[in-house]
Amino acid sequence: MDKYWFRTKKQEKLFFRKHKHYVTGMGKEHNIIEITKEYLDIKVISSQNTIRISRKDLRKAIHYTFQVRTVTRKDLEQFHNYTSSLFGLMLLVFRDISTNYRTAKGTMRLVIKGLRYYFSGLAKSPSDRKLVFNNGGDCLCLSYFHLRDLNPKRWVPDILSNKSKVLLDSGAFSLFQAEQKWLKQKQLQDQLVDQLDMSFHGMDSTNVQEGNIQPITLEEYGQFVKTFLKIGAITYYLNLDVFGDSEKTKYNQEQLTRIVGVPPIPIFHWDAPMTDLDEMVKEDHPFIALGGIVTLHGEGAKRAFFKKVFERHSNISYHWLGGSSKLLFEFPFFSSDSTSYLIPRLMGDGTILTPNGFDRKPDWSNEECIAYNVKFLSSLEQAYEEAFQLEIPVSYPKVHFTKRDREQLEFNFGI
Numbered sequence: 001m002d003k004y005w006f007r008t009k010k011q012e013k014l015f016f017r018k019h020k021h022y023v024t025g026m027g028k029e030h031n032i033i034e035i036t037k038e039y040l041d042i043k044v045i046s047s048q049n050t051i052r053i054s055r056k057d058l059r060k061a062i063h064y065t066f067q068v069r070t071v072t073r074k075d076l077e078q079f080h081n082y083t084s085s086l087f088g089l090m091l092l093v094f095r096d097i098s099t100n101y102r103t104a105k106g107t108m109r110l111v112i113k114g115l116r117y118y119f120s121g122l123a124k125s126p127s128d129r130k131l132v133f134n135n136g137g138d139c140l141c142l143s144y145f146h147l148r149d150l151n152p153k154r155w156v157p158d159i160l161s162n163k164s165k166v167l168l169d170s171g172a173f174s175l176f177q178a179e180q181k182w183l184k185q186k187q188l189q190d191q192l193v194d195q196l197d198m199s200f201h202g203m204d205s206t207n208v209q210e211g212n213i214q215p216i217t218l219e220e221y222g223q224f225v226k227t228f229l230k231i232g233a234i235t236y237y238l239n240l241d242v243f244g245d246s247e248k249t250k251y252n253q254e255q256l257t258r259i260v261g262v263p264p265i266p267i268f269h270w271d272a273p274m275t276d277l278d279e280m281v282k283e284d285h286p287f288i289a290l291g292g293i294v295t296l297h298g299e300g301a302k303r304a305f306f307k308k309v310f311e312r313h314s315n316i317s318y319h320w321l322g323g324s325s326k327l328l329f330e331f332p333f334f335s336s337d338s339t340s341y342l343i344p345r346l347m348g349d350g351t352i353l354t355p356n357g358f359d360r361k362p363d364w365s366n367e368e369c370i371a372y373n374v375k376f377l378s379s380l381e382q383a384y385e386e387a388f389q390l391e392i393p394v395s396y397p398k399v400h401f402t403k404r405d406r407e408q409l410e411f412n413f414g415i
Helices: 003-018 055-068 074-078 083-093 126-134 156-161 172-196 205-210 218-230 246-260 274-283 299-312 340-347 366-382 403-408
Strands: 021-023 029-035 039-044 050-054 070-072 098-102 108-112 116-120 139-143 165-169 267-269 288-291 318-321 335-338 351-354 357-360 387-389 410-412
Touching: 003 055, 003 083, 021 083, 039 055, 039 083, 050 055, 050 083, 055 070, 055 074, 055 083, 055 108, 070 074, 070 083, 074 083, 083 108, 116 366, 126 156, 126 366, 165 335, 218 246, 246 267, 246 274, 267 274, 274 288, 274 299, 288 299, 340 351, 340 366, 351 366
Parallel strands: 116 139, 116 335, 139 165, 267 288, 288 318, 318 335
Antiparallel strands: 021 029, 029 039, 039 050, 070 108, 098 108, 351 357, 387 410
């Protein structure tokens, strides 16, 4: 049983205490006329027909909604034939902690408040995955660039046994970084060859030329996604984006949809025309990823881009690729991913993350700081209201908090 089942039971109880009347996704009025341990009897006011929905199916739908955090009526077909009635119940169950809007296709979409954080940089580090899992993190952003040559036994069992939700990144940016590193090596070799008229000792020219870097192909990426999506090791996958080439990015989106059978999460780059974003919104994806942000220098440039995006389509759910700054709390992001929780290892000075930026706990070890960061970032998913308090202490490793520490853990979120 995962943590979402506990949330499911709690939310179901709150729902039964408050509500008896609701409106479906199709706009029809329903009344709940009887609730037993086994089922709900619901009367359709317009036709006076009665619909019966089992409590078991209701809980499954609530649990699923907590897991994915955004649903439409069609997403609920796996639980009950009367999807409009069930979706209406979901609107009612999550009314206090969600928003909803009508999509460009005319269907209603429910979105749970809060921010889901995906922990990156864990493809080849089982010990760090364990640290994340032990401290409440169950959402990972893994890179195909790093997974493609890795034995599935080294990562799939971890994902399935911990019921983790994986956002798969194509690794296009990692490939770009690797190519840039190779180019620098090649330039260095060329300079040395020109100066010394000889090959640089220890550097094979063939290897440098090829860089030992295999390109990411649509067919291979698509087949990889198809394989691991089927067994539940992947929840969502991102498009193979091409920064600076809007048309190529759209072409890749279409081809991956064809290969996999499920559309990838589209990626909108800050340098792409806003009409590209308009098209993505019309397609009604669970969320849209915002990419290329790392190339925007300064908080001001990032803030201006986010403001333009949210003002143009305010209801849409956005994922910030590589996002971890204070801007996460200035805009209502649906989700984000980064390796910032690992920053204590880089800084070595007890750095921890807060909504106001970095803070320091010099008496804590790197592992204690990382554990705290994981706990903090995972808790953002339940930051439904503006006032939010992080539960402490972290589960592992053991951290001792002073009274002052506890007082500092109460934050006000602007989400």
